[in-house]
Amino acid sequence: MILPSIFTDRMRQDLGDDFQVFLEALGEPPPVSIRLNPAKASQEFEGCEKIPWHPDGRYLPERPVFTLDPAFHAGTYYVQEASSMFLREALIQSVDVGQAMRVLDLCAAPGGKSTLLASALSSESLLLANEVIQSRVPALRMNLEKWGHANVAVSNHDPSDFRKLEGFFDVVLVDAPCSGEGLFRKDQSAAGEWSEQNLAICEGRQRRILSEAKELLRPDGVLIYSTCTFNAGENELNVSWLLESGDFDFLPIQLQPAWGIADKKLGYQFFPHRLRGEGFFIACLKKKAGAESLFRSKNNGLGDWQRLKTKEITAFSEWLAAPEALAFFQKPNGEIVALPENLTDDCAMLDRVLRKRSFGTVIGTMKKKDFVPAHTLALSNLVSTNLPAVELDKMQALHFLKKDNLDPAGLPKGWMLARFQGHNLGWMKVLDNRINNYLPNEWRIRMDVKFE
Ligand code: SAM
Numbered sequence: 001m002i003l004p005s006i007f008t009d010r011m012r013q014d015l016g017d018d019f020q021v022f023l024e025a026l027g028e029p030p031p032v033s034i035r036l037n038p039a040k041a042s043q044e045f046e047g048c049e050k051i052p053w054h055p056d057g058r059y060l061p062e063r064p065v066f067t068l069d070p071a072f073h074a075g076t077y078y079v080q081e082a083s084s085m086f087l088r089e090a091l092i093q094s095v096d097v098g099q100a101m102r103v104l105d106l107c108a109a110p111g112g113k114s115t116l117l118a119s120a121l122s123s124e125s126l127l128l129a130n131e132v133i134q135s136r137v138p139a140l141r142m143n144l145e146k147w148g149h150a151n152v153a154v155s156n157h158d159p160s161d162f163r164k165l166e167g168f169f170d171v172v173l174v175d176a177p178c179s180g181e182g183l184f185r186k187d188q189s190a191a192g193e194w195s196e197q198n199l200a201i202c203e204g205r206q207r208r209i210l211s212e213a214k215e216l217l218r219p220d221g222v223l224i225y226s227t228c229t230f231n232a233g234e235n236e237l238n239v240s241w242l243l244e245s246g247d248f249d250f251l252p253i254q255l256q257p258a259w260g261i262a263d264k265k266l267g268y269q270f271f272p273h274r275l276r277g278e279g280f281f282i283a284c285l286k287k288k289a290g291a292e293s294l295f296r297s298k299n300n301g302l303g304d305w306q307r308l309k310t311k312e313i314t315a316f317s318e319w320l321a322a323p324e325a326l327a328f329f330q331k332p333n334g335e336i337v338a339l340p341e342n343l344t345d346d347c348a349m350l351d352r353v354l355r356k357r358s359f360g361t362v363i364g365t366m367k368k369k370d371f372v373p374a375h376t377l378a379l380s381n382l383v384s385t386n387l388p389a390v391e392l393d394k395m396q397a398l399h400f401l402k403k404d405n406l407d408p409a410g411l412p413k414g415w416m417l418a419r420f421q422g423h424n425l426g427w428m429k430v431l432d433n434r435i436n437n438y439l440p441n442e443w444r445i446r447m448d449v450k451f452e
Helices: 005-027 083-094 112-120 134-147 159-165 188-193 196-216 236-244 341-353 375-379 394-401
Strands: 032-036 057-060 077-079 102-105 126-130 152-155 169-175 217-227 248-251 268-270 280-287 326-330 336-340 357-359 361-367 370-373 389-392 414-420 423-430 435-437
Touching (some): 077 112, 083 112, 083 169, 083 217, 083 268, 083 280, 102 112, 112 134, 112 169, 134 152, 152 341, 159 341, 169 196, 217 236, 236 280, 336 357, 361 375, 375 423, 389 423
Parallel strands (some): 126 152, 169 217, 389 414
Antiparallel strands (some): 032 077, 217 280, 268 280, 336 361, 361 370, 423 435
């Protein structure tokens, strides 16, 4: 791997005797790791080595073709670099995750940390996953839909668009865009794009994002700052800049020596020669004072979304595991959205501030008197477990995911969930002589699959 000499000179100076082992580690293949979805328990990776700092993290002995694993499409796991899973430990040491909280993931796409947060937070909490770059929002949305949690909102805004939500959040995560030094061995193009000039641009951007993020926290709220880079300018110096504002206290995280994580005093650094993961930096800060929420949450409705009445809900309530805890809204395009009832006030508040946003889970539409289920309902933790379903073997599941025709022989007519190892993949409608496959095109496997 060709590394920029200014980068290697700096690392040599920072790491001293460790520099040579660091360089050797960069020449090694990166470990392959996944994080299991506790809401979609699966035996698939039983026996794989555990990641020391996350109970659901697993190292895989080799990199499978994830696209060819139907369980991946069912959302039973997320492919995530091991170091970044430390976010859970940082979170649980900094806040009481058993409490209902408002959590903002400000730089969220493609959703690795948002899915981790969704699993770590209580179901009464609200997670808002925001991504400023519009083209990156669909992947974020799909990853969260696959993960299945209903207490999630997604938005597409610049950090400065959140100003009216001053003091609103209990936790704000800034997983900042950075120079990516910690990903050089995973993504060699990152080394090619590295320059001192780019470093300075990253630092400026990070401070702009942080200066917005810090205002969004309530007093005693927690700011979590992370990057996937090694240099102090983007890491510790940004943390000390926040501390100099006088608005924050640094929150130390207890480390186990066996984890191999370096304590940099103003944050924690992951080096690939000290542990099995990529370069990563994380720090937590507690807000001292500042504005409480400027306005109390008050349910003024969700813009042009119509709240459905009890009578209207009976048409589809049997499709849901626990409809009584949910509020239902119909969007102008006819889609019905389910949202945990306890989050409607907070979502109404977000709705007043954010234009490009969505809340909860789209569960379907009404076609005259009939309910037509949405793909997102099949993947959601809200779906009833008592609906007609057919268990597919791996080949059948891959055919389903390629949107191929399946044989209706022996199946009862009507809507049916396609399942793989007990996990929903999507909807089928069984007719007299064919099956309609309701997998949306954008979810279809595009890769060539060799069927024996
Ligand atoms: N948190 C994500 C995850 O775990 O999957 C990765 C986030 S990535 C390190 C940083 C994100 O910040 C990118 O999605 C990028 O589009 C976004 N970003 C870029 N410029 C930004 C800006 N000025 N303000 C906020 N976010 C920005």
